[in-house]
Amino acid sequence: MLRDGTTQEVDVTALVPGDVVHLSLGAIIPADIRLLSTKNLLCDESILTGSPAGRQRSRPRGTRIVPGGPRILRLHGNRHPVRRLHGRRRSHGRPRRIRPYRPGPGRTATPDRVPARAEEVLVPAFAGGYRLTTLIFIANLLLQRPLIESLLFSLAIAVGITPQLLPAVVSTSLATGTRQLARRKVLVKRLVCIEDLGDMDILVTDKTGTLTEGRISFIGALPASPDVSDAELLTLGLLATETDYSEAKQSTAGQNPLDAALWESSGAAPFDPTRFERLDLIDFDHQRRRTSVLVREAGGPARLVTKGAPEDVLALCRPTSPNVQAMLDEQFDAGSRVVAVATRPATGMSNITPADERDLVLAGFLVFLDRPKANAGASLEQLATLGISVKIATGDNAKVAEKVCSELGVISGGTLTGADVDVLSDTELAAAAREATIFARVSPEQKARIITLLRQSGGAVGFMGDGVNDALALHKADIGISVDSATDVAKDAADIVLLEKDLGVLAEGVMEGRRIFANTIKYVLMGTSSNFGNMFSAATASVVLSFLPMLPGQILLNNLLYDSGQLAIPGDRVDKEQLLAPSHWNIAFIRRFMFLFGPISSLFDFATFALMLFVFNAVPGEFRAGWFIESIATQTLIIFAIRTRRVPFLRSRPSAGLLTASLGVVAAGSSCRCHHWRACWASIHCRCRSSCRYWE
Known part of the structure; x- marks a missing residue:
């Protein structure tokens, strides 16, 4: 921004x-402003209009733009001053109708992957529970059991078979992971x-600042002919910049x-800005990949x-x-x-x-150096250990x-240039992109096409970029x-x-993301x-036995205690090999x-049934109490x-939180008591055998 005649960067x-x-x-409008001058301005106004496409605006002098909304998609001429407004003069200071947000370019309105996957788990569970509920209800009616009792038992089975806390566990895992990632x-931005x-498993990244230090230094000028000196070539390079000469x-x-x-x-120290007058400027863009200026020296x-x-x-x-x-x-x-510099006379323009x-005449080359990062090689090796294939997409020469990859010890699988990408069909490019390691001199559209084809090949593709040209990818x-x-747009x-x-x-x-996923899967498999x-055990026993193996209230209490203990899973440790x-x-x-582990767990339930009936000769209340305790203990442990x-506890220790929660649930389940009116439905450790109807 310009303040008191000085250009400076300040916080918004x-x-x-x-x-x-x-x-x-690529800038996002920082305040409620009024345009003073523009040239070929293109704004993305989707946050205000709901339209994802950028709109060409001539933006005459005096036009207002509101803050946080329009994003500059294309801009010719770097100097486009705008003045900030305030108070009641601000557009956001007045009521404004904002249309609903729609996804921007390249985004689709498809559901997020985690909720979609959770839905794939929950929907079959709900469907199976509905069918099982219906069958159990019909079977109990055929056995001439009371209607209400049969209905409540069937509904309890439907609730119990569903992993109700899956959304809560997923949300807890993601929230915990967000805090860990912030550290x-x-x-x-999205959980x-x-x-x-x-x-x-595939990361496409830029080179500058990621593999290199990102501190570019000018190391020399190479004139193309003896008629051009190093100083003259450097001066031409300084002239062909988008900044104001007097402030640069x-x-x-x-x-x-x-x-x-x-x-x-x-x-650049001897450069005298008063000697030159810039008449016109064509900004750099990623299609032309050059900047041009029309300049005049000392009235010449x-x-x-x-x-x-x-x-x-x-x-x-x-x-x-x-x-x-x-x-x-x-x-x-x-x-x-x-960077190449060329020139030609433009008399009368x-x-x-x-x-x-x-018809330009090459003046020479300006040479810059951006050294590789000292720790980049170790970081690449760490990503390779995690099973991530790193590919480089850069606008630099191949x-x-x-050379940078060689210095970092990266084994290249091949190089594709922007020209190569243009001549290949989608099928050919998809095959070539899987093998190639370097994509050089690629445009924003080519980067986006490469990313799309890599995704279609079956990989989960990440893209790391920081420039305006990276937004589409x-x-x-x-x-x-x-x-x-x-940049703001990136x-x-x-x-x-x-x-x-x-x-x-x-x-x-990445490791934190995998830890979160591993803990989520633990609950899904367990639940x-x-x-x-x-x-399945309860449903089978309800048909075979002359009484209900567990009361509806016991089923729901069992499920509540068990699921409560599983809320500690998001903080559990994860074995290194899973990362x-x-x-x-x-x-x-x-x-x-x-379908494999469920019936196996039912075998332990059937063994408990046999023990209670044939060894202890348990009456219904004792049977229910014994199975309740066995069920909550085996489910939790x-x-x-x-x-x-690994071998539990010996080679893989759980977190203290999970261990405490699990033992607490078992203790709570084992200590439930009847006490007549307060919890007679639990019928556990009942002290009123002669009067309680559950002992009959």
């Missing part, structure tokens, strides 16, 4: 009326994304990293200067000598980032268009990306990951935001199998486990066998 809360805000590509510098994070050396606010490195270099003839990706700039230049390409390849092989970028990925220092599109741009932080987040086994590979919802496995594939 520090804006005051009268400040002039400079909007840039690890991972912020989650259900935690499971997606642990589910990820005082503040790098709003500059891209390459331009900021140029202005901070020692060679106008001159067009273009700066950008070497491949794109060279395509607009007149033929060059073979030494130029050799010089460029040498820098790429060394892992340097290179007062404005320029992309069509004017032709040789530069390959962030939308397309299963899990969009950005960083706190990213953070808006992401599902998870890292407070540090470090793959090591991401690896910790479905144990409930099914107990209700080393992505875990996916497998509904078929859950059903197989339920069996979790310690299901929670691990």
